Amino acid sequence: MSDRDHCVLIPVAIFEGESVPQTIVDALASIPVVLLGYRELPDQTGTDQARTQYGDRARAELEELRTVFEEAGCDVTSRLAFTHDRLETFERVAVDDSCDAVLVLNPAPVLETILVAVRSEVNVEHIARLLATILDGTTLELTLFHVAPDESKRAAGTELLETARSELIAAGVDGGRIDSAVVVDDSPTDAIVEAAADHDLLVAGESRPSIRRVIFRDRAKRLARRTVDPVLVIRGEYLEPADGGDTAGGSQPGPN
Structure with missing residues (x-):
């Protein structure tokens, strides 16, 4: 059972091969997770344009990541963002979803x-x-x-x-x-x-x-x-x- 007194935001860069280690997924199984798949865009690329061009592929990749959490019994919510400023997006999503912690991903082959x-x-x-x-x-x-x-x-x-x-x-x-x-x-x-x-x-x-x-x-x-x-x-x-x-x-x- 998840503890809704807490919530962790996990930003993941889509299209870059970044994933969440299974050890981390298992460790956060008892806490609601907001999985933020994001793609930072160059200034000359509009967010609507990127969503039209890459949206289906991005949603499919994010869904695969979400499935990993669901299979571990996690209470997981997913968000997709095409943005010109990933930091601003992280902050906004953390505030909107009342996340009290943010996970900066690095590999975690073992978690003891x-x-x-x-x-x-x-x-x-x-x-x-x-x-x-x-x-x-x-x-x-x-x-x-x-x-x-x-x-x-x-x-x-x-x-x-x-x-x-x-x-x-x-x-x-x-x-x-x-x-x-x-x-x-x-x-x-x-x-x-x-x-x-x-x-x-x-x-x-x-x-x-x-x-x-x-x-x-x-x-x-x-x-x-x-x-x-x-x-x-x-x-x-x-x-x-x-x-x-x-x-x-x-x-x-x-x-x-």
Whole structure:
């Protein structure tokens, strides 16, 4: 049974041979998925023209992708877009379909362990519920990971991960499936990339509530480019404090 409290957007570039690894399909079986097949067009090509010329072929390819999810028991909705700006399209679809996370695809031949980069306590409860839903019905294990800028912040990082662990257990995750690690490094991105090499899926958060700005331009996208694993980016809209205020210390939510 799918959990409609969550929804993941999966953009797939059609006509480019991109596919969703079966391991990812199986891992997301309990969460509603919006499968967005898109084709980015040159400025001189109109979207109506492209839809007329390539629509049937695109719909057939998207239907094949959708069938893979349906056969795994997924609650899947499909969207097709011919666009001049894929980032704008991703953001619009994510907002329209209330998706709280977006999957940046990379190959995933094996999916056994998840690395969760935790930066702050902003809406840790939401992240825990999403992860609990992903873990449900799987044997996946996860590592909570925090990068402290110096030794004086290590203890605070350890406390942060204990809070995250408690939220996961409260959400129904067996504590035996949860590991945690705090490292000290003045380059958080490098530290996360190094740690991600020992895991199969990286979970990170947006630094601001904009897929357009963040997924393809900030640290989350840089992480996706530098790892060989898929990256699940939790949208900033779902990480902000309920009152819309700043986080403690003025930091923004996102990956460490």
